[in-house]
Amino acid sequence: MSHDSDGPRVLKHPLSSRLFHWGLILGFLPAALTGFVLWLKPGSDGFVNLAMRIHIGAAAIFTLSAVLYTLLCLDRVVAFVRRIFSYDDRDVGWLLVGGGYPQKMFLGRKIPVPPMGKLNSGQKMMGVAMLFGGIVLTATGWILYAFIPLAPKAFIYWADQLHLVVGIVLGLSLFMHIFLGIYNWGEFKAMFGDGTQPLAEAEDHNPAWVAREIEPVQKAAGGRQLPA
Amino acid sequence: MATYDYVEKAIKITRREFLGVVGVGAAILWTGAYAATDLVQDRTKYIKLRAAGLYRDDAKAAARQSHNNAAVGEMYKKFAGKPLSPLAEELFHTRYVDRSKLGGMRS
Numbered sequence: 001m002s003h004d005s006d007g008p009r010v011l012k013h014p015l016s017s018r019l020f021h022w023g024l025i026l027g028f029l030p031a032a033l034t035g036f037v038l039w040l041k042p043g044s045d046g047f048v049n050l051a052m053r054i055h056i057g058a059a060a061i062f063t064l065s066a067v068l069y070t071l072l073c074l075d076r077v078v079a080f081v082r083r084i085f086s087y088d089d090r091d092v093g094w095l096l097v098g099g100g101y102p103q104k105m106f107l108g109r110k111i112p113v114p115p116m117g118k119l120n121s122g123q124k125m126m127g128v129a130m131l132f133g134g135i136v137l138t139a140t141g142w143i144l145y146a147f148i149p150l151a152p153k154a155f156i157y158w159a160d161q162l163h164l165v166v167g168i169v170l171g172l173s174l175f176m177h178i179f180l181g182i183y184n185w186g187e188f189k190a191m192f193g194d195g196t197q198p199l200a201e202a203e204d205h206n207p208a209w210v211a212r213e214i215e216p217v218q219k220a221a222g223g224r225q226l227p228a
Numbered sequence: 229m230a231t232y233d234y235v236e237k238a239i240k241i242t243r244r245e246f247l248g249v250v251g252v253g254a255a256i257l258w259t260g261a262y263a264a265t266d267l268v269q270d271r272t273k274y275i276k277l278r279a280a281g282l283y284r285d286d287a288k289a290a291a292r293q294s295h296n297n298a299a300v301g302e303m304y305k306k307f308a309g310k311p312l313s314p315l316a317e318e319l320f321h322t323r324y325v326d327r328s329k330l331g332g333m334r335s
Binding site for chain 1: 230231232233234235236237238239241245246249253260264267268271329330331
């Protein structure tokens, strides 16, 4: 991929984060889709049975991805948690204008929005929901998988209800995430490409991140890039 | 290999944050493991108590086989006709449910 025409680039999503994102695509996405099948039961028993088997396999991939990412990339997890719990006046301003997205999508004009860091206010709120919702879904899911014959019926009933409600909320959020991820095409290319983005594009979307949280890459003698 | 000119500054995790993450993780795992083993122990205890109660009732019973049980005989005589009669089949016999079909059970 030629980068020269775009000017300087910034590594936005390191390999570990991109691999974890693939873990979510192979784990959370099929689990969410089959979760809706298990809830609505739109087909035969055989079809629902197949959906349940895929649901369990995808849940295993999702759980393994999350555990490995937390253990092996704790710094990325800490950075994510710090970001999703950092709110100030700019977030209020951003939320009041919907990040400028309705104006851009429906009226075709770009309005000024408060400068955001690596995550905008909507992404931070989605991050909080994903963090807690993901933990709740994982815990209740494995409880439903392994402990139905052992646990009290009322406990299993509420674990099932919680799994359903959180699953619906996060499942619908996922569709919004996919839509906005494709709408912001540069972000899509960064996450599914080599993780880099033109600096000018990052300055436009994430000015506070570019201003405070990035630094030039150290180059070795001869211009060779040192690994980040 | 990706080429880029800028990279995110390294994340420094304070000792407090590290201990916080490890502590919360350990607490969740320990609580989960404790709850799971507690459930299994309780279940095993109740199964043993139930089995002991059934054996005790059996030891006390005068008639230990259903075909020698006067109450069962009386029930067939007055109500269900004879063993395996259509009414007995309908009332006392269960139907096969294929429980290997995950998620297919309709409420």
